[in-house]
Amino acid sequence: MEENDPRVRLSAAAPAAVLLLLLGAAALHLKISSRRIEEARKVRRWSRPRLPVHPPDPSITPEHPAYVGTMEAVEEIRGYFSDPANHPARIGPGSAAYEGALARLRRHAAAMLHPLELLALDENEAPFVRGAILDVIALHGEEAVRQFLAGLLADPREHEYVRSKALDLLAAYEGTANFRVLREVYDGEPEFPGRARLVLAIARTRSPRAVPVLLGALEPEHPLDVRCSAAQGLEPYLDRPEVRQRMTRVARGGDPVPLRRAAIGSLASRPGADVDELLRALAEGPGEPEEIRAIAREWIARRNR
Incomplete structure (x- = not known):
């Protein structure tokens, strides 16, 4: 074949094309692998055992008064939050039944931490119910409870309300x-x-x-x-x-x-002279918004009492 024959040019270009394809495939594989590694790292970073932190008490059977009282209280809390009109932020004078159930839950909690933690971890349980249970668990402010709350907060798979409740309770530590x-x-x-x-x-x-x-x-x-x-x-x-x-x-x-x-x-x-000077400058500054001037004057009055 002659040098200018298209078949010659095609056969000469073939190795380069194959090499480009191989390099492209390798780069794609590396990109996918890197993404998988990063996702795996993220999963590992957030993975925490979804387990209770308190061991079960062998003496607590389903017939035990503490168990019966706890489950009855939980059922009442479920019933309360089954009404869409009821929300944790709106609990008030008309929520006597809910408050009573919560009080019974607190009364039995010391013996029932393991079952309560199982309920708090149950993703099939209503988030508001889980939040109420977390309120009770958090009353036992020991290190194990802190770790339990931290695990719920750190898990991005958790319901937003449960994580928010865990954050609020964790902030008390x-x-x-x-x-x-x-x-x-x-x-x-x-x-x-x-x-x-x-x-x-x-x-x-x-x-x-x-x-x-x-x-x-x-x-x-x-x-x-x-x-x-x-x-x-x-x-x-x-x-x-x-x-x-x-x-x-x-x-x-x-x-x-x-x-x-x-x-x-x-x-x-x-305290500090630098703060006094700052407040005076803000209170007297003609270019300051009136709100800032008022805040500065209020703080000056407080500090002079």
């Missing part, structure tokens, strides 16, 4: 033990619905590692409620120069009024 799980949720789930409350819970840990998280949460790319929570949460850390300087910059202006108000409130709760 002060100390650094919660920092890791709270940081995992904060870093791993930017769309977590309780993100502002999550920031406050991180602040309550009083961990030195919370400071960069909270300072980062002040930045404009975060929703305003998250930024305000960060400003509130930084109050215990104001003895650190970098925190005091950053909060003073926020209070002085350039940020939304609600954020400035939160920063002013945190700063004004601490």
Whole structure:
């Protein structure tokens, strides 16, 4: 065949085409494999045993008065929340039957922690019922209960309400033990619905590692409620120069009024001539919004009492 014959050119190009196909396939395989590895890592990171933290009490049989009383109370709570009009946020004077069932649940809880934890973990149980049970379990504020709540919060497969309830109950535990799980949720789930409350819970840990998280949460790319929570949460850390300087910059202006108000409130709760000077400047500043001037005057009056 002649050199210009198309068949010659085709046969010469074939190895290069095959090589390109092989390289493309390898790149695709690597991309898919990397994605699978990343997904597997994510699953492993969030995986926590869905098991009770308290062992069963062999003496508690289905005929035991504590067991019978607990199950009757749970059934009443189920009945209460079976009405769509009933919501945990609207429990009030007309909820006597619900409150009575909850009181009976609390009375038997010490002997029934294992069965109650099983119910709280049951995804087939109504979320509001699980939340009520978590309220009772959390009354036994030991380390095992803290770990149980942390496991529910950290599991993204959990119902949003159950995770939110676990976060609220977990936030009652002060100390650094919660920092890791709270940081995992904060870093791993930017769309977590309780993100502002999550920031406050991180602040309550009083961990030195919370400071960069909270300072980062002040930045404009975060929703305003998250930024305000960060400003509130930084109050215990104001003895650190970098925190005091950053909060003073926020209070002085350039940020939304609600954020400035939160920063002013945190700063004004601490003594210091620098805070007095800041409040006077804000109260007298002709270019300040009236709301900021009023807040500054109010804090000056409080500090002078």
